[in-house]
Amino acid sequence: MSILEETAAAASEQLPGAEIDIEPETELMTINMGPHHPATHGVLRLVVQLEGEVVRDLKPIMGYVHTGIEKNCEEKAYWKVIPYVERMDYVSYFFQMQAFCGAVERLIEIEIPRRAQYLRVLFCELNRIHSHLVWLGTTALDLGAISMLWYCFRERERILDLFEMAAGQRMHTRYFQVGGVIEDIPLGFEDKVLAFCDEMPGRVDQYLALLDRNEIFLQRTKGVGPVPRERLLDLGVTGPLLRATGDPWDLRKAEPYLVYPELDFRIPVGTTGDAYDRFRVRLEEMKESTNIVRQCVEGLPDGPFIADDRKYVLPPRSELSTSMEALIHHFKLVTEGYRVGPGEVYNAVESPRGELGCFIVADGSARPARVHFRDPSFVNLQSFRDMCIDGYIADLIANLGMLDPILGGVDR
Amino acid sequence: MPDAPGLELIRSEINERHEGAVVDTSFDHDQAALIVDPEQVLAVLTWLREEPGQAYDFCASVHAADYLPADPRFGVHYELINRERRERIRVKAMLPDPGRLEMAEIDSCTELFPTADFQEREIYDFFGINFRGHPDMRRILLPEDYVGWPQRRDFPIGGEPVLFTNDEGTTPAWYA
Numbered sequence: 001m002s003i004l005e006e007t008a009a010a011a012s013e014q015l016p017g018a019e020i021d022i023e024p025e026t027e028l029m030t031i032n033m034g035p036h037h038p039a040t041h042g043v044l045r046l047v048v049q050l051e052g053e054v055v056r057d058l059k060p061i062m063g064y065v066h067t068g069i070e071k072n073c074e075e076k077a078y079w080k081v082i083p084y085v086e087r088m089d090y091v092s093y094f095f096q097m098q099a100f101c102g103a104v105e106r107l108i109e110i111e112i113p114r115r116a117q118y119l120r121v122l123f124c125e126l127n128r129i130h131s132h133l134v135w136l137g138t139t140a141l142d143l144g145a146i147s148m149l150w151y152c153f154r155e156r157e158r159i160l161d162l163f164e165m166a167a168g169q170r171m172h173t174r175y176f177q178v179g180g181v182i183e184d185i186p187l188g189f190e191d192k193v194l195a196f197c198d199e200m201p202g203r204v205d206q207y208l209a210l211l212d213r214n215e216i217f218l219q220r221t222k223g224v225g226p227v228p229r230e231r232l233l234d235l236g237v238t239g240p241l242l243r244a245t246g247d248p249w250d251l252r253k254a255e256p257y258l259v260y261p262e263l264d265f266r267i268p269v270g271t272t273g274d275a276y277d278r279f280r281v282r283l284e285e286m287k288e289s290t291n292i293v294r295q296c297v298e299g300l301p302d303g304p305f306i307a308d309d310r311k312y313v314l315p316p317r318s319e320l321s322t323s324m325e326a327l328i329h330h331f332k333l334v335t336e337g338y339r340v341g342p343g344e345v346y347n348a349v350e351s352p353r354g355e356l357g358c359f360i361v362a363d364g365s366a367r368p369a370r371v372h373f374r375d376p377s378f379v380n381l382q383s384f385r386d387m388c389i390d391g392y393i394a395d396l397i398a399n400l401g402m403l404d405p406i407l408g409g410v411d412r
Numbered sequence: 413m414p415d416a417p418g419l420e421l422i423r424s425e426i427n428e429r430h431e432g433a434v435v436d437t438s439f440d441h442d443q444a445a446l447i448v449d450p451e452q453v454l455a456v457l458t459w460l461r462e463e464p465g466q467a468y469d470f471c472a473s474v475h476a477a478d479y480l481p482a483d484p485r486f487g488v489h490y491e492l493i494n495r496e497r498r499e500r501i502r503v504k505a506m507l508p509d510p511g512r513l514e515m516a517e518i519d520s521c522t523e524l525f526p527t528a529d530f531q532e533r534e535i536y537d538f539f540g541i542n543f544r545g546h547p548d549m550r551r552i553l554l555p556e557d558y559v560g561w562p563q564r565r566d567f568p569i570g571g572e573p574v575l576f577t578n579d580e581g582t583t584p585a586w587y588a
Binding site for chain 1: 440441442443469470471472473475477478479489491495498500502525526527528529530531534538551552553554555562563565569
């Protein structure tokens with residue numbers, strides 16, 4: 001039954017005997033949404049065909065923030081690429097770094113110290129919470145829950161403070177380096193993270209209390225925009241969108257990297273895959289990520305935070321004034337960078353939006369011959385049409401929010 | 413990942429069915445890749461997807477690379493996953509250099525993997541590789557009126573002459 005017929009049936013129940021015209025309006029209207037629409041979460045333009053209020057066709061048009069990052073990377077030494085790739089998906093920068101550094105590490109086959117692996121997982125999971133908080137705040141805002149934005153950004157602020165404390169930058173930290181992380185965490189960092197971990201699950205419960213019993217929010221999300229699991233798989237959709245349909249596909253479990261196999265966490269899944277399930281899956285993921293962060297802090301091993309391979313890793317600052325060799329290595333690494341033998345790898349990590357893959361072709365020089373990111377936002381956006389077709393235009397906004405595309409990642 | 417002998421098995425099985433489809437294999441950094449004849453790439457992808465013992469039915473990514481000055485020059489990569497066995501395999505089709513202003517051609521796999529839609533358009537956009545049978549082969553990230561294929565390795569970076577209406581006709585492709 002189409003949505004028009006459903007509405008007509010509901011109306012005739014309430015008004016027995018009344019003549020309800022369910023003849024669909026034949027006139028289609030094409031309207032333009034965006035690119036500067038606040039509800040498109042970036043500069044996404046949609047060309048929507050409407051029949052009355054019902055979406056009949058939809059085309060996303062993107063490329064408004066394309067900045068040629070992949071091309072720029074070809075001109076940079078490997079270590080200089082890291083700040084570039086962070087700026088693709090600007091909400092989940094630690095994952096971009098992990099995808100890129102992991103790919104280079106596979107190419108040069110360098111071993112990462114365990115402390116560095118723990119720190120990487122710690123920051124990735126903090127970043128996942130941060131990313132979901134930005135998503136929750138903006139999406140709830142789109143659905144009319146304005147106060148959610150302030151609550152979410154309050155917690156996000158604490159995460160950014162943690163990033164600043166460890167890396168000196170709040171966003172785009174350049175914290176991961178090939179071989180490990182650039183600096184050890186400062187004194188007192190662990191306590192602050194643990195304090196955050198104590199608070200966060202309660203905060204998630206508060207968000208749930210605010211939204212999960214909110215009649216408006218429930219009506220705008222329940223049963224909205226479901227796409228069958230098979231269709232999502234055909235469209236290459238991964239991440240919370242796929243897990244909301246009950247498919248527990250998560251690269252952290254499926255193809256474990258770093259120290260994820262040693263950590264105890266669960267993969268939240270939904271049942272029907274509508275907007276409400278996507279919302280619940282992400283909220284549960286925040287709790288699980290908090291759990292992982294706590295395990296990382298409590299189990300953080302001692303030892304070096306970056307590999308001790310002078311061919312690829314900068315020597316410690318203290319050695320520069322005493323060791324000639326360290327100075328030579330430093331000079332060589334900073335001016336030319338390290339060379340990576342010919343080869344190509346595809347390294348995938350589970351970002352907050354799904355499979356984030358980094359494909360690198362190395363030609364033996366100090367610069368990558370090709371860097372490509374398989375961005376989950378870009379691929380997931382293809383399912384947007386399926387979500388919105390034959391639904392109301394107001395649901396389109398809810399669907400876009402629940403899809404959570406980051407246009408910096410889509411356009412690169 | 414299928415291991416190196418497993419990869420050879422896949423290769424011989426495909427070659428039995430489709431002669432000369434798999435040209436070569438590579439197993440680098442624990443990643444398995446089949447290098448296939450671009451004319452038969454659809455046959456190989458279909459086989460990998462439909463064959464009961466293989467079932468690589470999830471296409472994670474389609475991307476391309478320019479291997480200039482190697483010949484054949486362009487590589488189109490398909491990253492497939494068997495989600496049950498959690499195995500990945502890469503299918504790589506190498507396309508010859510079509511010349512500076514010409515386009516290389518390969519069959520589109522959108523019928524088989526609808527996810528390739530945007531990604532093939534992206535490859536078309538940046539490398540000038542035409543996907544035969546793609547429903548909507550247009551630029552996706554760059555402006556519609558953009559001239560040139562910027563991810564090609566011989567695409568000049570830096571200066572870009574300004575085109576005026578009076579020299580539009582004489583320099584239709586300024587980078588050539």
